[in-house]
Amino acid sequence: MRSELPRISVGIDLVRVSRVTESLDRFGDRFLRRVFTEGEIAYATASPTLAPERLAARFAAKEAAIKALDLAEQGVTWRSIEVEREPRGNCRLVLHGPARRAADAAGFNELSISLSHEGDYATAVVLAIRQEDLRS
Numbered sequence: 075m076r077s078e079l080p081r082i083s084v085g086i087d088l089v090r091v092s093r094v095t096e097s098l099d100r101f102g103d104r105f106l107r108r109v110f111t112e113g114e115i116a117y118a119t120a121s122p123t124l125a126p127e128r129l130a131a132r133f134a135a136k137e138a139a140i141k142a143l144d145l146a147e148q149g150v151t152w153r154s155i156e157v158e159r160e161p162r163g164n165c166r167l168v169l170h171g172p173a174r175r176a177a178d179a180a181g182f183n184e185l186s187i188s189l190s191h192e193g194d195y196a197t198a199v200v201l202a203i204r205q206e207d208l209r210s
Contacts, residue, residue, distance in 0.1 A: 082204075083201075085139060085143070085199070086198070087134040087197065089195070091130040092126075092194050094130040098129075118132070132189075136155045137198070139167055139169075141200070150176060151173075153170070154174070155170075180204070181204040183203065183205045185202055
């Protein structure tokens with residue numbers, strides 16, 4: 075029953091930028107296309123010197139979303155969780171396909187995300203909120 079579940083769920087992740095750089099060097103386009111959406115790749119690679127930290131922050135966001143939404147055992151792909159940058163500069167989390175269906179089934183109707191990077195580290199926090207059952 076949904077009312078027994080916590081209303082708010084939080085996920086956090088920390089990624090080393092150098093590990094993303096290593097994956098890019100080793101696997102190149104195959105790594106990019108397996109993990110990131112076209113929009114994420116376009117944003118990150120628009121500034122090649124910033125690409126590794128931008129990708130690391132987005133990878134951390136995907137991991138944080140998996141934790142907040144309890145998606146680890148749901149068969150969700152990396153690309154079904156997307157970080158979109160809005161015109162004002164803030165980011166939002168967009169779920170596609172299996173990630174969207176799993177979040178909907180669990181009652182999550184609102185997501186909030188915060189990204190940061192400094193030096194060799196990128197981090198993300200995802201806050202997921204369930205709609206309260208108004209019938210109770």
